[in-house]
Amino acid sequence: MGRAPCCSKVGLNRGPWSNREDTLLTQYIEAHGEGQWRSLPEKAGLLRCGKSCRLRWMNYLKPDIKRGNITSDEDDLIIRLHSLLGNRWSLIAGRLPGRTDNEIKNYWNTNLSKRLISEGTDPNTHKKLSEPIAKENKRRENQSCKNRNNKKEMVKVMMKSKTKIGQHVEPQKPKVHLPKPTRITSFLSLPRNDSSTSSTTVTPASSIQDLNGGEGGAFGVNPWCNNGVVLCVGDPDQDPINSSADGGDDHTLENLYEEYLQALLTDHHHDHQNQLELDSFADSLLI
DNA sequence: AATTCCTTCAACCGCCCGTTT
DNA sequence: TAAACGGGCGGTTGAAGGAAT
Numbered sequence: 001m002g003r004a005p006c007c008s009k010v011g012l013n014r015g016p017w018s019n020r021e022d023t024l025l026t027q028y029i030e031a032h033g034e035g036q037w038r039s040l041p042e043k044a045g046l047l048r049c050g051k052s053c054r055l056r057w058m059n060y061l062k063p064d065i066k067r068g069n070i071t072s073d074e075d076d077l078i079i080r081l082h083s084l085l086g087n088r089w090s091l092i093a094g095r096l097p098g099r100t101d102n103e104i105k106n107y108w109n110t111n112l113s114k115r116l117i118s119e120g121t122d123p124n125t126h127k128k129l130s131e132p133i134a135k136e137n138k139r140r141e142n143q144s145c146k147n148r149n150n151k152k153e154m155v156k157v158m159m160k161s162k163t164k165i166g167q168h169v170e171p172q173k174p175k176v177h178l179p180k181p182t183r184i185t186s187f188l189s190l191p192r193n194d195s196s197t198s199s200t201t202v203t204p205a206s207s208i209q210d211l212n213g214g215e216g217g218a219f220g221v222n223p224w225c226n227n228g229v230v231l232c233v234g235d236p237d238q239d240p241i242n243s244s245a246d247g248g249d250d251h252t253l254e255n256l257y258e259e260y261l262q263a264l265l266t267d268h269h270h271d272h273q274n275q276l277e278l279d280s281f282a283d284s285l286l287i
Numbered sequence: 288a289a290t291t292c293c294t295t296c297a298a299c300c301g302c303c304c305g306t307t308t
Numbered sequence: 309t310a311a312a313c314g315g316g317c318g319g320t321t322g323a324a325g326g327a328a329t
Contacts (some may be wrong), residue, residue, distance in 0.1 A: 016297070016323085038314065054315075055298065090317060105318075106296050 066098035
């Protein structure tokens with residue numbers, strides 16, 4: 001089945017938004033609310049594609065959006081979430097109030113991934129780079145520190161080592177079963193865990209949305225689950241990630257994070273049977 | 288001062304999924 | 309049941325601006 005483009009794109013504006021366009025869009029949404037993106041441009045008097053309007057609103061005009069000045073706490077949280085969720089930027093952004101998926105994605109690509117590499121960590125797997133590569137990075141890093149193009153050189157080193165990662169480290173990558181991507185809306189039907197795990201607790205979608213301040217920031221999957229054991233319940237006080245982000249009990253996050261990683265590592269070393277169970281668990285998150 | 292190179296990030300694109308008809 | 313619609317997501321692009329030469 002084919003799918004018609006979201007708009008004809010003929011005679012529509014593209015590229016950077018003007019102040020006037022921003023004003024029109026903001027005024028319209030303030031008056032009529034979000035949604036109906038396809039018909040919004042015409043009603044608002046904009047010569048823009050509906051998707052473009054949505055993107056502009058979500059990533060830039062929305063009143064509660066924080067811009068820039070990502071704190072070291074947020075850095076840390078992004079890295080941890082990325083290690084659990086991978087490139088699911090919308091899910092990660094959902095745990096960082098006021099941050100957008102686009103901003104986090106850009107920030108990751110331009111800053112954090114490079115930083116991890118410079119620290120000898122593979123940004124894709126979040127595991128230590130193999131010895132030769134780490135050494136090579138270190139050597140080049142030291143070299144580059146000697147000249148005045150420090151920053152520039154470092155990035156070059158990082159980019160080079162990134163290639164090497166793909167070539168040489170990838171095969172050693174342990175199989176970690178992160179939940180597969182799924183839509184936020186499907187979260188409502190997520191609670192379909194294996195009945196054999198009687199201790200299983202399920203976080204209702206509404207609770208998770210509440211944890212995110214009620215703003216489209218729910219996990220589409222619950223990253224605190226492993227093998228049917230849910231590490232997070234629908235109690236905001238128990239939310240390990242938010243409690244950390246808000247300067248709460250960081251030890252809770254640490255503990256749960258460690259527990260989660262430990263569970264993954266343990267499963268990795270288990271036999272084929274456990275592997276299958278893990279697979280089926282991951283699949284169950286999709287339905 | 289002019290040119291080249293590099294980095295950043297807003298915006299676009301294609302695809303996917305859930306809902307509606 | 310199939311088709312169409314609406315919305316959302318992640319990957320990619322390219323213009324702008326800053327740094328280096």
